[in-house]
Amino acid sequence: MADPGSGDLRWAIGLMSGTSLDGVDAALVLTDGERIAEYGPALTLPYDQMLRDRLRLILDHAAELSGSEVDLKDVEREVTLRHVEAVTALRNMVPEIVPEIIGFHGQTILHQPEKGRSWQIGDGTLLQEQCGIPVIYDFRARDLEHGGEGAPLVPVLHAALLERDERSVAVLNIGGVANVTLLGPVRGGIRQIWACDTGPGNALLDDWAERHTGVACDTDGALASKGTVNPDVLERLLDSPYFKRPMPKSLDRLSFHGPAMEAVQGLSAEDGAATLVAFTVEAIARTPMDVMPDKWLVAGGGRHNPVLMERLRLRLGNVASVDVLGWDGDALEAQCFALLAVRYLRQLPSSWPQTTGTRQACVAGRAIV
Ligand SMILES: Nc1ncnc2c1ncn2[C@@H]1O[C@H](COP(=O)(O)OP(=O)(O)OP(=O)(O)O)[C@@H](O)[C@H]1O
Numbered sequence: 001m002a003d004p005g006s007g008d009l010r011w012a013i014g015l016m017s018g019t020s021l022d023g024v025d026a027a028l029v030l031t032d033g034e035r036i037a038e039y040g041p042a043l044t045l046p047y048d049q050m051l052r053d054r055l056r057l058i059l060d061h062a063a064e065l066s067g068s069e070v071d072l073k074d075v076e077r078e079v080t081l082r083h084v085e086a087v088t089a090l091r092n093m094v095p096e097i098v099p100e101i102i103g104f105h106g107q108t109i110l111h112q113p114e115k116g117r118s119w120q121i122g123d124g125t126l127l128q129e130q131c132g133i134p135v136i137y138d139f140r141a142r143d144l145e146h147g148g149e150g151a152p153l154v155p156v157l158h159a160a161l162l163e164r165d166e167r168s169v170a171v172l173n174i175g176g177v178a179n180v181t182l183l184g185p186v187r188g189g190i191r192q193i194w195a196c197d198t199g200p201g202n203a204l205l206d207d208w209a210e211r212h213t214g215v216a217c218d219t220d221g222a223l224a225s226k227g228t229v230n231p232d233v234l235e236r237l238l239d240s241p242y243f244k245r246p247m248p249k250s251l252d253r254l255s256f257h258g259p260a261m262e263a264v265q266g267l268s269a270e271d272g273a274a275t276l277v278a279f280t281v282e283a284i285a286r287t288p289m290d291v292m293p294d295k296w297l298v299a300g301g302g303r304h305n306p307v308l309m310e311r312l313r314l315r316l317g318n319v320a321s322v323d324v325l326g327w328d329g330d331a332l333e334a335q336c337f338a339l340l341a342v343r344y345l346r347q348l349p350s351s352w353p354q355t356t357g358t359r360q361a362c363v364a365g366r367a368i369v
């Protein structure tokens with residue numbers, strides 16, 4: 001429950017639409033930007049197939065776009081309106097709560113940290129006008145300006161939630177892309193935090209499943225559970241300098257797409273799925289880490305895939321879904337952007353050299369009031 005003595009506590013809405021292109025996650029939390037004092041409701045508003053298809057087309061060609069294309073502007077408006085709907089639905093669940101701020105991530109269509117660029121579409125002004133609540137958005141720009149990767153930003157939330165756990169813990173988010181936050185053991189009241197994107201999450205498997213079954217993901221690991229990992233193909237998939245690079249580092253949804261799809265090309269639907277699951281797991285396991293965690297906690301849609309979870313357990317040992325801690329593993333990223341919005345209001349930093357490679361601690365976001 002909320003600590004009534006904390007003057008900085010605010011109800012904040014966080015909005016995240018991830019690289020899976022599956023829809024908008026929205027969450028309401030009471031936070032001072034340093035901890036979550038109370039959880040409100042959370043929901044996912046799925047994108048319809050037409051919007052998904054249009055987004056995918058844009059994502060596939062984003063590197064060639066200028067930003068002024070009519071179709072891009074139209075999709076950006078559609079995406080923003082889906083976010084307005086998500087805010088409305090969330091507010092209707094708890095009409096007695098008045099949110100003071102919205103943290104709006106937007107939809108990433110291109111992530112090129114090596115060029116100092118990360119492109120999220122979404123119209124913050126339209127969202128603010130439609131919802132009547134101040135909006136914080138453009139969370140990755142300042143980090144990139146200071147030489148950082150612009151991602152991942154979620155470590156600040158993981159660290160806040162695990163403040164009382166003194167052991168070394170790794171929190172995995174397995175969405176379209178997978179990322180890890182590594183929290184070192186607490187020593188003298190201080191703990192080190194490292195982070196990076198580890199490799200693909202579900203995005204390659206989603207594309208493979210869609211190609212072979214027409215369904216947007218390998219639901220409950222149905223394909224992968226019937227397949228066998230092809231070790232030669234797996235080693236080819238892992239033959240990228242990315243996996244040897246030290247943290248911090250980050251990825252675009254399509255970073256491995258072409259070569260990976262080519263590598264699995266000749267495999268059966270089942271063996272391809274099993275091999276892509278193994279790719280996600282092995283990339284996580286091979287991430288260079290200064291400290292080995294005592295346990296691994298898994299958030300994001302990948303934790304719903306039993307084949308992926310079983311393989312993680314076999315490879316890493318102590319693995320559990322974050323839900324065992326009472327967290328909502330589907331809402332964590334949205335909750336993060338609520339926390340980041342309040343951190344912006346208090347001008348607290350949200351990324352550091354060890355989490356994104358930025359030269360200095362950065363306050364994330366830009367305000368529309
Ligand atoms: N029952 C299920 N079985 C298998 N996979 C599932 C299931 N439910 C969800 N997923 C996977 O989870 C993915 C969505 O995960 P999530 O919402 O965490 O991703 P995201 O937030 O869009 O991505 P990112 O974190 O990279 O931005 C789906 O695309 C699918 O691959």
Ligand SMILES: CC(=O)N[C@H]1[C@@H]2OC[C@@H](O2)[C@@H](O)[C@@H]1O[C@H](C)C(=O)O
Nearest residue numbers: 019108111151152153154177179333
């Ligand atoms: C550029 C971008 O949108 N990156 C996402 C993506 O999805 C997972 C992983 O790659 C992570 O780095 C990031 O999202 C989360 C919310 C983050 O910034 O922590």
